[in-house]
Amino acid sequence: MxxxxxxxxxxxxxxxxxxxxxxxxxxxxWQGYDPxxxxxxxxxxxxxxxxxxxxxxxxxxxxxTLIGAVxxxxxxxPGRVALFxxxxxxxxxxxxxxxxxxxxxxxRLFAITSFVLSAGWPLFAMRRDKSAPFLVRPLAxxxxxxxxxxxxxxxxxxxxxxxxxxxxxxxxxxxTTQSLYVSVVVLVIYIAQTSKGENIERK
Numbered sequence: 001m002x003x004x005x006x007x008x009x010x011x012x013x014x015x016x017x018x019x020x021x022x023x024x025x026x027x028x029x030w031q032g033y034d035p036x037x038x039x040x041x042x043x044x045x046x047x048x049x050x051x052x053x054x055x056x057x058x059x060x061x062x063x064x065t066l067i068g069a070v071x072x073x074x075x076x077x078p079g080r081v082a083l084f085x086x087x088x089x090x091x092x093x094x095x096x097x098x099x100x101x102x103x104x105x106x107x108r109l110f111a112i113t114s115f116v117l118s119a120g121w122p123l124f125a126m127r128r129d130k131s132a133p134f135l136v137r138p139l140a141x142x143x144x145x146x147x148x149x150x151x152x153x154x155x156x157x158x159x160x161x162x163x164x165x166x167x168x169x170x171x172x173x174x175x176t177t178q179s180l181y182v183s184v185v186v187l188v189i190y191i192a193q194t195s196k197g198e199n200i201e202r203k
Contacts, residue, residue, distance in 0.1 A: 002073035022057025062090030079125020089114035
């Protein structure tokens with residue numbers, strides 16, 4: 001079984017940190033921005049005074065996801081493809097920003113696709129080989145996907161409700177959880193592989 005390679009480890013370490021720093025920094029620089037009610041995407045809207053800052057963090061996050069998808073070779077290939085497409089969707093939602101008033105259909109398409117893939121990738125990354133790490137074995141993959149799916153569906157339901165007043169909070173919970181889950185899986189498997197000194201097949 002192929003290993004988790006170092007670029008994926010670096011991406012896993014940086015990923016959750018930059019994800020949180022992005023909306024914290026951008027939000028703090030926009031006087032009057034309400035992180036409880038407003039979405040992270042609002043920070044990258046065309047009308048936003050911090051559009052370039054938040055958009056840069058989106059692009060960085062998408063790039064780190066692509067790196068993880070390419071170099072986390074212990075994960076099943078379909079799961080890596082799901083993560084790769086999720087990273088591309090982050091580029092897409094950045095290229096097609098949401099307006100502060102109204103909505104962008106393209107932004108919603110990319111955002112929803114990214115959320116769904118970020119929730120479902122553990123199921124696609126599952127390996128049935130008994131020698132596979134526990135976190136990509138069927139039980140852990142199914143439980144991880146179920147937990148991520150519940151959070152993602154809850155957020156999408158909140159997002160679709162025009163009367164909600166805490167969409168910003170739920171979005172931050174979901175995006176941070178999704179980012180952390182990928183990182184935990186990658187780092188735990190890498191540490192286990194390194195500590196055991198396994199002779200892992202490489203191309």
